Amino acid sequence: MSAQPKTPEPNVVNGINVDDLFALIEGVRREPAKGKTNWRVATTWQGQARSRAEIESYEIGGEKVPRRFSIDIDEPRELGGSNRFANPQEHLIAALNACMTVGYVAQCAVRGISLESLAIETDGEIDLRGFLGVDPAVPRGYEKLNYTVRIKGSGTKAQFAEIHEAVMATSPNFYNMARPVALKPALIVE
Template sequence: MDVSPDTTAPTIVNGINLHGLFALIDDVKRDPAKGKTNWHVITTWQGQTRSRAEVESYELGGEKVPRQFSIDIDEPRELGGSNNFANPQEHLIAALNACMTVGYVAQCAVRGITLESLSIETDGDIDLRGFLGIDPAVPPGYEKLSYTVRINGSGTKEQFAEVHEAVMATSPNFNNLSRAVALEAVLIVE
């Protein structure tokens, strides 16, 4: 009986441990409950237009995984803020870009495509007449976000086009922003 330790190094592509990723995929295929996640953020007002979002944990497959992060948010001076941090709209776009970035990196990794560079540039317009309540016919948020992906690596144009389609089909934040998401509100006055 061979009792020597397993010295096989994990296969890493674009910083992604493929053994771990494929193990997660297999676990979720065998037991869909292992793929259930819950994300929780508490945001508290910090004065003026500043707020702080706190992340303490998330759940994966019914198990709580501790995490400690703070995200500070503000508004530009012109919109009543102190301009110390990115505003909610910038965080929303950053969250979309970051989520899609993970998708491109992972989709390339599982296909054996080594990335040399990747950037996503996103912008959108908000008409303040909606947010300020000046014109109820004007939506208070984005009506459209436009983004450009610049990607370079060992893949062909066809492979990168396939990766691009896969990211749009599987990115949680692409999905969250490209379709209506039901919001259930509860107001507690203390």
């Protein structure tokens, strides 16, 4: 009987398959079109101030990949909602934090740094006079967001500072929130 050759175990750090991540990076480096992604969310009104965002798929490298998720969104009672779900601002901040979290985990993983804990706390102020149209001179959204990253693991302070800079330089949602994004609206009245 011949022994079966052992398949090498994947290199997994912080739950990230680093071998797969490096393969993705190299594949995109060789063929930039493989790195093109498209994200789509359809949101429908559910009554009162509630809405449901639904995701059916995304595209990577020109290929459609099925994904089925629903995200329910509401407002606090004080803002006309039923307070059943997080509101759009909380989802926006959660999306920023989640995107940066992935960045910290991946940046640590590719450096072989094991994480013990990671938390990001973000806050910002919105003056309702702008949103409610009370004063057109008041901004309708955030002027700034403050966030604090608490990270603990096998890295040094210098390594974590380098990772922090790398996350700010590469996180898609940090990028999206740190500069204007062109919005191209279309209205269809049915």
